Amino acid sequence: MRQVTLLGPLDGVDLAAEVEACGAAGPVALVTAGWEEGERNDAEIDRRLGGGSRNLNLYGRRLDVLESDVAYADAERLLRTQLDDLRELYLLRVRHALDGVDVIRRRFAEAQRRPGPELDGAIDAVRTLDESHAAAIGAAYERFYSQSVPHERLSIARHREEVAEIVAGCGAIAIAGGHVGVLNDCLHLCNLAVLIEDRPLIAWSSGCMAVSERIVVVDDGDPAGRPDEIYDIGIGVAHGMVALPAAASRLHMHDADGLAVLARRCAPSVCVLLDAGDRLELHAGQPADLGSVGVVDGDGRVLRGAAAA
């Protein structure tokens, strides 16, 4: 059974110990695509992994594909435009739907009553938007992949083969953080979900988001005022959870109402807070021993340890 370890941002984490703990037989295949242009600036992380890691260079490979396969690049630009349009409308609608949730809360608070079905209905409206957006993203990818079948593109096939060959010689895979969108695109392009197979996987920060089924982006301090959003579909190695790295700096943790809405939007998946020092093991792709990792319940409380389980 594949062992998956999810970590918060890396402050002070002994990565070499994590590699040892997962019993990796061979070097670590490293993904730093989320660092974009800084992908190969990986000496420090290699040292922390114990040395000898093999960087899969997924960001560079993606650039090469876009450079060498003009038709694919054009098709992908079109896909990005479609996704951008979907996202713009979705964010607009979610913001208004969340305003509706706030209005219900305020009205009941003024009357010193506890909202019941009215609040449920308002949150359901947001959930409906989330679900239809996730479905629309999925449909856009499906259309794209049926028209531009990746493994039939020479350039992509060649890179996939090279990546598979490197991974075959490695005992574990490590996925770093960075730009979650870029990282996710690179993981999909090189079909990493298939290559992971039974190898131990260690992911941290936004790496945890990209290996989940859905990528949920939260940022209460967003200068553009965008609400929490279903951003993309991850590679689906981790199930039943929404990874929220650096949650303490991105979420207003004192805002129980806001956290409750987030948790209820993501249900039945569990919102897992992954701050620096947090560590979560998955068994069969599901959160197992939560340890000290916080999860958010439907009332906006952050539960840890036995309470969380």
Place this chain on the structure above:
Amino acid sequence: MSPGPARGQRALTRLRTEGSSPERIDQLLREQRIPIVEGSTCTFLWRGEADWVGIEHRMTAVPIPLPLRRLKGTDLWYASVELPRGARIQYRILVRRGDEIESMDDPLNPRVAGDPIGSQSVLEADGYVTPDWTYPDPAAVPGELVDLRIASRALRREAHVTLYIPSRMRRDRRMPLMVVHDGGDFLRYSSMATVLDNLMHRRLMADCVVAFTHPGDRLREYAASPAHSRFLTTELVPQIEGSLQLVGEPRGRVLMGASFGGVAALAAAVRAPGFYGALLLESPSLRFTEATAPATFGGVFEPVVRFVNSVRARPEKVTKRIFLTFGAFEPLAVPDRAMVEVLERMCDELRVVEALDGHNWISWRDRLRDGLAWLFPGDARLIYPG
């Protein structure tokens, strides 16, 4: 904002108490930052012989000019005002000797802001901080500035445009285009290239190509001139979109302008409904009349008033989003506030930011992050620690 109470004159009170000898005044001026900011009370000072001294400014609810009083038995003049936290104003000192009135930067205040007309002294109230993204950041790779000359049939002249090309060109993305009026002034007085470098580097705004236009006969071209609108929509934008990897659709086209430039931006959008996806308007000179003739505000404003009156009479949707900002301490705050209701009907989404500042390039600079991050949302929220 109002003339300040006596309790605000603490430094001056001390001076009076301890004796206002020339040496004590020298010491006060040496030790204090002028104007003196004590909580919400800001005290202007001027020293010298004169028949009358005042402050030329645009603050509301404060006499214009604000007369300074002479501290008895001295050559020190003073006046205090109350300013809200975070406010910033620009002013000049007026000194009358006989029939002569001299307008000058405050000789006791080294903080000066420039604009095309000249310079003004700057008063930064308690809590005002120059945003860190306005300073050059060695980590931010600067965009490239390229000068273009476009033979414009609409304007019947060669148009000068400075194109800002961001340092990061992603191959899987088409970039939006923003056209900025008074481009040279925004580059010079609002450090806009630095601001763009920093906001894009920090991913607070999306990478974007910016066309800084330089006006010819500014007050004619920007006063809702149909020729200028034609230049933007049928010449400038298509030419740039044809030469770079840009979005090339309404959602990727933004017009920006301040003061008269704001009028020009709105006028172009009104004349090409749906062609531009958003507008960024800073202190737009949206003068209008309710009952009087458009000539009320004088010659250069006449076409503006005619245009704004027509828009007010029948506001129609012309764009998706409008970001409007203006200073609370500028005369245009009143008409701009009154235009909010109209602009709301001209777009899907309107965001309004009323700044505690005036009609000047620094105020417009300080609002750029709000406007650009909203109109071109960046990827910062997608980036997590490595």
